[in-house]
Amino acid sequence: MNIIEIRGLKKDYPLGATTVHALRGVDFVVNEGEFLSVVGPSGSGKTTLLNVIGCIDFATEGSVKIGEVDITSMNDRQVTDLRLNKIGFIFQTFNLIAVLDTVENVEFPLLLMKKHSKSEVRKKAQEMLEKVGLKEYIKHRPAELSGGQRQRVAIARALVTNPDIVLADEPTANLDSVTGASILELMKEINNTEKTTFIFSTHDANVLKYAHKIVKLKDGAIADGEN
Amino acid sequence: MELIFKIAWRNIQRHKGKSIVIGAILFIGALLMTVGNGVISGMEKGLTQNIIESFTGHIVLISDKNESDSVLLSMMGKAVEPINNYPAIKKILLEQSDIEKFLPVGKNMAITLYESGMAPGFAFLLGVDIEEYKKMFPDNITVIEGRMLEKGEKGIVIPTSARKEYFDYTNIWLIPEGGVVVKENLPEDAKKNMNELITKDNAVFMGSTESNTTTDIRLGVKGVVKYKALNTIWGHFTIGDIESYRECMGYFSAQDKVSELPKEKKELLSMKNENLDSLFGSESMFVSSAGKVDVSEIDFKKKESVKKENINLETGVYNLVFVKLKNGGTLKSEVKKLNDIFKANKIGIRAVTWKKAAGAIGSMTTIIKGALFLFVMFLFLVAIIIIVNTLSMAALERTSEIGMMRVVGARKEFISRMFFGETAILSIIFGCAGILCGIIIVKLLPFFNITSQNDMIQLLFGGNKFQPFLSITDIGLTVGQLVLVTFIAVIYPIKVAKSVTPLDAISRE
Numbered sequence: 001m002n003i004i005e006i007r008g009l010k011k012d013y014p015l016g017a018t019t020v021h022a023l024r025g026v027d028f029v030v031n032e033g034e035f036l037s038v039v040g041p042s043g044s045g046k047t048t049l050l051n052v053i054g055c056i057d058f059a060t061e062g063s064v065k066i067g068e069v070d071i072t073s074m075n076d077r078q079v080t081d082l083r084l085n086k087i088g089f090i091f092q093t094f095n096l097i098a099v100l101d102t103v104e105n106v107e108f109p110l111l112l113m114k115k116h117s118k119s120e121v122r123k124k125a126q127e128m129l130e131k132v133g134l135k136e137y138i139k140h141r142p143a144e145l146s147g148g149q150r151q152r153v154a155i156a157r158a159l160v161t162n163p164d165i166v167l168a169d170e171p172t173a174n175l176d177s178v179t180g181a182s183i184l185e186l187m188k189e190i191n192n193t194e195k196t197t198f199i200f201s202t203h204d205a206n207v208l209k210y211a212h213k214i215v216k217l218k219d220g221a222i223a224d225g226e227n
Numbered sequence: 228m229e230l231i232f233k234i235a236w237r238n239i240q241r242h243k244g245k246s247i248v249i250g251a252i253l254f255i256g257a258l259l260m261t262v263g264n265g266v267i268s269g270m271e272k273g274l275t276q277n278i279i280e281s282f283t284g285h286i287v288l289i290s291d292k293n294e295s296d297s298v299l300l301s302m303m304g305k306a307v308e309p310i311n312n313y314p315a316i317k318k319i320l321l322e323q324s325d326i327e328k329f330l331p332v333g334k335n336m337a338i339t340l341y342e343s344g345m346a347p348g349f350a351f352l353l354g355v356d357i358e359e360y361k362k363m364f365p366d367n368i369t370v371i372e373g374r375m376l377e378k379g380e381k382g383i384v385i386p387t388s389a390r391k392e393y394f395d396y397t398n399i400w401l402i403p404e405g406g407v408v409v410k411e412n413l414p415e416d417a418k419k420n421m422n423e424l425i426t427k428d429n430a431v432f433m434g435s436t437e438s439n440t441t442t443d444i445r446l447g448v449k450g451v452v453k454y455k456a457l458n459t460i461w462g463h464f465t466i467g468d469i470e471s472y473r474e475c476m477g478y479f480s481a482q483d484k485v486s487e488l489p490k491e492k493k494e495l496l497s498m499k500n501e502n503l504d505s506l507f508g509s510e511s512m513f514v515s516s517a518g519k520v521d522v523s524e525i526d527f528k529k530k531e532s533v534k535k536e537n538i539n540l541e542t543g544v545y546n547l548v549f550v551k552l553k554n555g556g557t558l559k560s561e562v563k564k565l566n567d568i569f570k571a572n573k574i575g576i577r578a579v580t581w582k583k584a585a586g587a588i589g590s591m592t593t594i595i596k597g598a599l600f601l602f603v604m605f606l607f608l609v610a611i612i613i614i615v616n617t618l619s620m621a622a623l624e625r626t627s628e629i630g631m632m633r634v635v636g637a638r639k640e641f642i643s644r645m646f647f648g649e650t651a652i653l654s655i656i657f658g659c660a661g662i663l664c665g666i667i668i669v670k671l672l673p674f675f676n677i678t679s680q681n682d683m684i685q686l687l688f689g690g691n692k693f694q695p696f697l698s699i700t701d702i703g704l705t706v707g708q709l710v711l712v713t714f715i716a717v718i719y720p721i722k723v724a725k726s727v728t729p730l731d732a733i734s735r736e
Contacts, residue, residue, distance in 0.1 A: 051730065057730050077638060080638050080639075083729075084635070089634050095627070095634070095732065097234070098241070099237035099241055100234065108230075108632075112635070112636045112641065113636070
């Protein structure tokens with residue numbers, strides 16, 4: 001079953017007098033529970049594609065459906081709520097809230113959802129941190145953690161809301177190979193156990209062995225079709 | 228909400244420098260506002276208390292014929308209309324349970340005449356029954372030279388300000404009858420020329436009402452006085468005995484009330500504004516320029532009076548009745564109540580509040596308070612600009628954090644609340660500290676017993692002692708201003724923070 005359907009997606013950026021065509025008409029679908037990798041050289045449009053899918057950026061043309069909903073016609077509040085309820089994000093630079101400790105960072109999206117009691121939120125966050133191997137670090141602030149630990153916190157935060165999709169933009173780029181591999185193993189494990197759909201961008205060939213499907217981008221377009 | 232305040236509080240701690248700058252501004256603003264309000268309220272309270280206790284009472288009764296309620300300090304305005312039926316008024320006032328005391332007085336402008344032939348000057352003249360005056364306003368006057376008027380005695384006591392004005396105009400230094408020049412009371416320029424100093428122990432006054440300016444009277448100076456508070460204002464009022472005042476103003480006095488006007492007065496009144504040249508054919512030198520004069524309602528006295536013993540002063544003409552209420556009473560309702568009674572009894576009198584009667588002086592506290600308010604608001608405006616700038620910079624510096632929150636699912640409202648929360652926490656902590664310190668300062672200042680004999684400073688003190696005072700309303704006003712500042716100061720930074728998109732956070736990385 002398609003969880004994401006992208007048709008004729010174009011994204012242009014004005015750059016002074018010229019226009020940069022970041023995406024030039026991308027078409028593909030993502031099935032529920034897939035572990036999809038978007039690959040390509042720098043500037044190929046990987047991050048732009050993930051940003052548009054994650055409602056962080058808006059398409060210039062084309063449609064992006066998440067489930068049955070076309071996100072290109074949504075307003076700010078609707079896409080914010082969609083991000084909160086349906087999508088988890090993992091970034092290259094971890095992007096944690098500096099003033100919150102580990103467990104509070106993980107609790108953050110749950111508290112925004114306002115669906116659970118305070119004790120439930122704490123329990124869920126602690127369970128998720130245990131799952132990513134950070135049970136002992138729940139009171140640490142991001143600055144007190146290593147890069148790998150921070151990325152685990154980001155993964156826990158992305159997964160704690162049970163999202164349909166997790167978007168990971170080069171999640172291992174800032175990590176050493178061992179830590180990077182462990183992060184990918186973790187994501188793969190969650191994909192297997194929770195059936196969460198993962199889309200991650202990378203230009204690291206070692207990462208590709210984890211993917212069910214690979215989308216190759218070149219100059220804003222799919223290079224060789226879907227693999 | 229807990230999450231918002233948790234993040235806000237930790238951000239305050241994280242950005243200590245900025246927080247302290249904003250907090251210090253809020254602290255100083257709140258402190259200045261509180262102390263300023265205390266000073267102004269003290270002035271207002273002092274002025275109110277001093278004016279009520281020492282000069283006007285709470286309510287002033289005036290003739291219905293007065294066009295303006297401002298009857299005390301109007302310099303060149305219309306004369307204060309006479310009250311001819313004081314006994315009827317007294318009867319009504321005695322029946323009122325909320326009234327503590329009342330005092331009828333004559334008050335009008337008088338022309339001061341000089342033998343040297345120089346142009347006449349002007350003086351406020353207050354005609355009173357001195358015994359009743361002392362009962363109504365005990366201890367409001369200090370005798371500097373000579374003595375106070377005595378019961379039934381004719382003459383004046385002249386305040387220091389009025390004497391100085393007289394001297395500046397005439398170069399004559401008034402001293403009490405039988406008194407000598409007290410050097411330390413002389414103006415500096417007079418001290419230098421003591422040998423040339425001309426002294427006099429009496430002054431000639433002539434009525435200056437619109438209906439009569441014909442009778443002059445020489446009154447001996449019994450004493451030189453100073454009002455204990457607000458001598459700047461009240462020091463212009465020369466106090467004389469009521470019978471002399473009436474004689475001066477050409478009113479019927481209690482001593483020699485007669486119903487028939489002298490022939491020459493009738494002629495004068497019938498002339499209105501015409502044939503003024505004919506005045507110089509008579510013995511009168513001045514005449515009113517007023518158009519219509521209702522002869523039937525104004526009692527004029529004969530120039531030659533006959534002295535009687537045991538006269539009832541209250542049967543004569545007055546201009547005002549000062550009324551003091553018990554425990555302050557409720558001023559507005561009491562004024563209304565009295566006016567209703569006067570109207571029902573067709574007494575031809577209306578009651579006005581002391582503020583209205585005092586005119587500009589009554590409004591002075593409001594004006595000064597307004598000026599201070601504007602000054603403090605200016606300070607707050609500066610504070611707002613600094614806070615806006617600091618918070619806006621903070622918002623821009625925190626683009627990644629804000630954008631990340633937006634990525635994870637925080638709505639714009641959450642970001643707004645977070646920024647507002649930070650400013651609100653700073654306002655509450657530092658603003659309340661400022662208000663608290665201000666309250667302590669205002670409470671401590673009276674213990675320093677700061678007094679002044681300087682007239683202008685007394686005006687600012689609202690009396691001779693600096694006694695700042697804070698009411699709940701004043702504190703509420705400061706809190707209100709602080710809240711206003713907080714709201715205004717965060718509008719723009721919130722706009723900046725709300726404009727941060729999730730993409731901005733990603734782009735920054």
